[in-house]
Structure formats: C-alpha cells, structure tokens
Amino acid sequence: MSRARDVVDVVARALADRADDVSVTEREDPEVIHVELSTAGRDLGRMIGRQGRTAASIRTLAELAQAPDERRVTVDFIDE
Numbered sequence: 001m002s003r004a005r006d007v008v009d010v011v012a013r014a015l016a017d018r019a020d021d022v023s024v025t026e027r028e029d030p031e032v033i034h035v036e037l038s039t040a041g042r043d044l045g046r047m048i049g050r051q052g053r054t055a056a057s058i059r060t061l062a063e064l065a066q067a068p069d070e071r072r073v074t075v076d077f078i079d080e
Contacts, residue, residue, distance in 0.1 A: 002026060004062040004073045008035050011058055016043040033071055035062060038078035047077055 005026040013019040021040040026033065037058075039047060048055045059075045066073045 002028070002033055002035075002066055002069070002073075004033055004066040004075075005035050007061050007065040008037055008058060008075055011061060012037055012039065012047060015046050015054070017046075018043060028071075031071060033066060033069075033073045035073065035075045036078055037075060038080050040080055044077060044079050 005024055009022070009024040012022045012024060016022050016039055018040060021043065023038045025036045025038075027036075028034070037047060046054070047058065049057075055075070055077060059073075062073045062075050
C-alpha cells in the first residue's frame, strides 16, 4: 500500500457520513499509481465538492504524499 492510498482513505472517511461504506483500492503501474475511491450515494457528492474543489484537493494531497516516489498518482471517484 502506498502513502497516497492511505491519505485518500483517511480524508474520505473523515468527510463521509457513513465511513464504513468508503472503499479505497489501489493499482500500480510502473509509472502511475491508480487510487480508486468508491462510496455510497450522497457521500460521493461530498468527496467531489462544489465545482470539484474537494476532489482536486484530495488529488493534490495524494500526489504530495507520494512525491518522493516520483510516480504520478491518479485518484478516480467511483459511484456505486
């Protein structure tokens, strides 16, 4: 598990009304770490935020957490 995944998990659970419904998975490629965040219903709107500002912040935090690794990090928000 990467630090980026851990950061996304902590932030998502803090934002969610139902923290137990939050699921964060990770796939790694040689050049990119893909973090997928899925949650139920209304909580997805909280993760994305107005005009995507919260989503952009989560992506920035994930990139900063993984910075010394020099691999790109992508965070995808999945609706269940």
